[in-house]
Amino acid sequence: MALTRYTLRQLEAFVAVAEQRSFTGAAQRMGLTAQAVSQLIAELEAIVDFRLFERTTRRVALSSAGQHFLGPAETVLRYVQAAEIAASDVRNQAAGIVRVGAPQVLAGAAIPAAIGAFQALRPRVVVRVKDLPVDQLVDAVTAGDVDLAVGPDRPTGEGVQGTAVFDSRWVLWCAPDHPLARRRQLRWTDLHGHALVAAGRDHERSVSQMHVNAPADARVEPVDVVDNVSTALGIAAQGLAATLAPAYVGVVARPLGLVMRRVVEPETVRTVCLYRSTVRTLPPAGEAFADHLLQWLPGWQKKDD
Numbered sequence: 001m002a003l004t005r006y007t008l009r010q011l012e013a014f015v016a017v018a019e020q021r022s023f024t025g026a027a028q029r030m031g032l033t034a035q036a037v038s039q040l041i042a043e044l045e046a047i048v049d050f051r052l053f054e055r056t057t058r059r060v061a062l063s064s065a066g067q068h069f070l071g072p073a074e075t076v077l078r079y080v081q082a083a084e085i086a087a088s089d090v091r092n093q094a095a096g097i098v099r100v101g102a103p104q105v106l107a108g109a110a111i112p113a114a115i116g117a118f119q120a121l122r123p124r125v126v127v128r129v130k131d132l133p134v135d136q137l138v139d140a141v142t143a144g145d146v147d148l149a150v151g152p153d154r155p156t157g158e159g160v161q162g163t164a165v166f167d168s169r170w171v172l173w174c175a176p177d178h179p180l181a182r183r184r185q186l187r188w189t190d191l192h193g194h195a196l197v198a199a200g201r202d203h204e205r206s207v208s209q210m211h212v213n214a215p216a217d218a219r220v221e222p223v224d225v226v227d228n229v230s231t232a233l234g235i236a237a238q239g240l241a242a243t244l245a246p247a248y249v250g251v252v253a254r255p256l257g258l259v260m261r262r263v264v265e266p267e268t269v270r271t272v273c274l275y276r277s278t279v280r281t282l283p284p285a286g287e288a289f290a291d292h293l294l295q296w297l298p299g300w301q302k303k304d305d
Contacts, residue, residue: 005047006044006047007043008076008077008080009040010040010043010044010047011044011073011076011077012030012077013026013032013037013040013041013044014040014041014044014052014066014069014070014073015070015073015074015077016029016030017037017041017053017060018053018062018066018070021059021060021061022060023037023038023041023060041053048065048069050063050065050066051063051065051066052065052066052069053066096124096125096126096283096284096285096286097125097126097127097128098125098126098127098147098148098283098285098289099127099128099130099145099147100127100128100129100130100146100147100148100149100150100289101129101130101131101132101136101137101140101141101145101146101148101149101150101151102129102130102131102132102137102149102150102151103131103132103133103134103137103151103152103229104131104228104229104230105229105230105248105249105251105252106150106151106248106272107129107130107131107132108131108252109251109252110251110297110300110301111129111150112129113300114292114293114296114297114300115127115129117292117296118288118289118292118296122285122288125285125288125289127289132149132151133200133227134151134152134154134200135154135200137149137150137151137275138154138155138156138157138160138162138275141160141275141276141277142157142159142160142277144277144280147276147277147282147283147286148274148275148276148286148289148290149274149276150165150272150273150274150275150293150297151272151275152246152270152271152272152273153270153271153272153273154273154275156275158278159277159278159279160275160276160277160278161275161276161277161278162273162274162275163273163274163275163276163294164271164272164273165271165272165273165274165293165294165297165298166248166271166272166297166298166301167269167270167271167272168246168247168248168269168270168271168272168301169246169262169267169268169269170244170245170246170247170263170267170268170269170270171244171245171246171247171260171261171262171263172186172191172242172243172244172260172261172262172263173233173236173242173243173244173245173249173253173258173259173260173261174236174239174242174243174258174259174261175236175237175238175257175259176257176258176259177239178236178239178242179194180194180242180261181259181261183261184261184262185261185262185263185264186261186263186264187263187264187265188263188265191242191263194241194242195223195224195240195241195242196223196224196241196242196243196244197223197224197225197226197232197235197236197241197242197243198224198225198226198232198243198244199225199226199228199229199231199232199233199243199245200225200226200227200228200229223241224241229243229245229249230252232245233245233249233252233253233256233258234256236253236256236258237256237258244263246270246272247260248301272297272301274290274293274294274297276290
């Protein structure tokens with residue numbers, strides 16, 4: 001017997017009559033006439049080739065065969081309802097898994113906070129965070145290792161689009177008793193003669209590129225390079241060196257007791273971007289989380305800039 005001969009409406013009518021023990025009651029629940037419900041039951045009985053109900057002028061009761069058929073019919077309807085809910089979730093961007101890559105500070109502070117705010121609205125979306133170095137963000141999106149990436153501006157090339165989310169000043173972080181902490185504002189030339197530690201090759205390159213046209217004696221070069229910004233901030237917290245980093249790392253730097261000093265002439269600004277593939281379509285949940293990040297992250301950044 002071909003399953004496609006059944007219709008969901010026939011099964012729905014059968015279950016409704018079985019539960020209501022009345023064609024009139026089933027008709028009211030389904031928004032049909034009693035005659036229409038009777039017709040659906042007759043069609044279903046013709047397909048299954050046995051009577052589903054024993055009818056009298058006073059009552060409607062399941063036949064013995066109908067009792068055996070009721071459980072499977074209810075199961076089919078439950079699965080259909082579950083499928084409808086799943087389809088609605090997808091349409092409404094309410095379910096799915098989203099993979100997001102971000103460098104250490106953003107992955108450990110900003111993105112989890114953004115997830116918390118997002119899941120309060122869409123609890124069935126699972127967002128997984130992947131901690132990535134800045135110079136691997138675009139490659140991870142290109143390779144499909146993550147659906148989205150958030151981090152400082154990087155060249156994207158073909159296949160990846162970067163959308164600016166917020167700007168953050170490039171500042172100096174140092175211990176409160178560091179000589180540079182005595183001034184509220186610094187010029188780049190003030191950094192000469194002080195030990196600086198850079199976090200990652202991306203930061204090292206950024207520092208050198210800021211003043212590529214400056215005279216040799218005016219350029220700022222780090223004396224050491226570490227892999228993670230938390231390491232650089234830890235070194236700075238012990239007064240062993242100062243570090244240059246975006247102002248948004250304050251969420252990690254301030255608990256260590258570090259102070260921030262603006263560096264001007266010129267003041268340098270780093271743009272944080274949201275990266276996504278232009279050759280692969282994001283699932284609806286991914287689109288929803290991308291929109292959420294674009295709206296939520298600027299507010300988070302203002303707290304520490």
